[in-house]
Amino acid sequence: MPSMVPEQSLRFASPYTDSALAALVRRFGSPLLVVDCDVVRRQYRRLAAALPGVDLHYALKPLPERAVVETLAAEGAWFDLATTGEVELVQQAGIPASRCIHTHPIKRDADIRAALDFGVTTFVADNPDEVGKFQPYASRIELLLRVSFRSPAAVVDLSRKFGCDPESAPALIDLARGLGIRVAGLSFHVGSQSRTPDTKLRAIEACAAIIRERRGQGIAATATLDIGGGFPIDYLEPAMPIEEFCAPIRAALAALPPETRVIAEPGRYICGPAGTVLASVMGRAWRDGRWWYYLDDGLYGSFSGQLYDHARYPLRPLQPVAGPLQRSVLAGPTCDSIDVIAEDIELPTLQAGDILAGGQMGAYTVASATDFNFFPRARTVVVNR
Numbered sequence: 386m387p388s389m390v391p392e393q394s395l396r397f398a399s400p401y402t403d404s405a406l407a408a409l410v411r412r413f414g415s416p417l418l419v420v421d422c423d424v425v426r427r428q429y430r431r432l433a434a435a436l437p438g439v440d441l442h443y444a445l446k447p448l449p450e451r452a453v454v455e456t457l458a459a460e461g462a463w464f465d466l467a468t469t470g471e472v473e474l475v476q477q478a479g480i481p482a483s484r485c486i487h488t489h490p491i492k493r494d495a496d497i498r499a500a501l502d503f504g505v506t507t508f509v510a511d512n513p514d515e516v517g518k519f520q521p522y523a524s525r526i527e528l529l530l531r532v533s534f535r536s537p538a539a540v541v542d543l544s545r546k547f548g549c550d551p552e553s554a555p556a557l558i559d560l561a562r563g564l565g566i567r568v569a570g571l572s573f574h575v576g577s578q579s580r581t582p583d584t585k586l587r588a589i590e591a592c593a594a595i596i597r598e599r600r601g602q603g604i605a606a607t608a609t610l611d612i613g614g615g616f617p618i619d620y621l622e623p624a625m626p627i628e629e630f631c632a633p634i635r636a637a638l639a640a641l642p643p644e645t646r647v648i649a650e651p652g653r654y655i656c657g658p659a660g661t662v663l664a665s666v667m668g669r670a671w672r673d674g675r676w677w678y679y680l681d682d683g684l685y686g687s688f689s690g691q692l693y694d695h696a697r698y699p700l701r702p703l704q705p706v707a708g709p710l711q712r713s714v715l716a717g718p719t720c721d722s723i724d725v726i727a728e729d730i731e732l733p734t735l736q737a738g739d740i741l742a743g744g745q746m747g748a749y750t751v752a753s754a755t756d757f758n759f760f761p762r763a764r765t766v767v768v769n770r
């Protein structure tokens with residue numbers, strides 16, 4: 386993924402001025418993802434303050450970017466890895482394996498061995514087959530068993546795909562114990578961009594009950610509870626402020642058995658607000674009574690999150706463009722008709738070469754972009770390292 390490699394490091398006043406962003410496009414071209422490490426730090430500190438005593442493991446998936454990893458490491462963060470590529474990325478960034486856990490519930494033996502070779506010792510499993518895969522490594526590893534709680538209020542409900550029912554957790558614990566595998570504790574990830582903390586609260590209570598019952602009897606005496614990610618950020622729709630979102634979570638965690646270590650796996654909350662995507666108008670056409678603007682980035686690129694992640698990003702023209710606002714269409718560059726970013730966006734009249742800026746675009750954007758139709762995905766520029 387060459388485009389994910391931080392190519393430049395610049396000191397930069399944040400929040401950026403539009404003219405500074407325009408200068409970056411002049412220097413590096415477009416489309417461009419500008420990642421601001423000052424914002425990464427700010428988000429990490431704000432979440433850490435809202436969840437005191439919780440070890441925050443940055444989940445690399447939404448923005449697997451080395452500069453972000455290094456910035457967070459300097460803040461004292463931990464890391465949540467799910468694939469061998471992510472293992473290699475943190476290894477290259479010089480992160481100690483002791484600060485990493487591997488949380489993909491379904492793994493090939495080669496994935497397990499790659500993580501073990503790096504030195505990761507905490508893994509996640511959610512069914513008997515996966516627990517069995519750790520039998521050869523029983524003396525070297527410990528498991529978090531992932532429990533599933535459906536989350537109708539999350540934009541992305543991850544408990545549909547992974548996790549065991551709370552009722553089957555005891556049988557999994559017994560299976561692991563029988564194989565000589567240490568069960569460090571439980572984990573869950575109720576979904577991404579949760580609107581409310583309600584499902585997390587239910588999950589914490591249910592896991593606390595299991596831990597209380599099985600602590601010292603199949604679950605390590607100093608149990609770990611991993612409360613996952615899912616912390617929300619503002620898009621076109623504002624999210625619940627993180628302090629408000631975390632206050633009831635803090636209260637629920639206070640009721641856990643003493644000596645329970647609590648960890649979380651935030652992804653989006655850390656990196657989403659740190660990313661700004663800059664795209665240029667390639668051309669325009671007047672169709673059916675409105676302007677269609679064709680950008681050099683679209684649904685196959687940085688705006689792929691509109692499809693996969695169901696996000697709607699705040700967009701604005703970069704330079705002050707004069708003139709009245711008109712309902713317009715913003716389209717991506719490819720020859721596919723699905724590649725339309727916004728059907729009904731109020732914009733001043735734009736010209737070829739004008740730049741649009743998309744805010745809150747650090748998470749699940751360039752990470753899921755393609756080079757379809759030979760339109761290259763956005764290049765990443767890191768500022769304020």
Ligand SMILES: *Cc1c(COP(=O)(O)O)cnc(C)c1O
Nearest residue numbers: 444577578614615650651652653
């Ligand atoms: C994707 C993922 C995360 C990060 O979720 P966010 O909603 O971005 O915070 C954390 N843990 C696991 C296991 C994931 O798959």
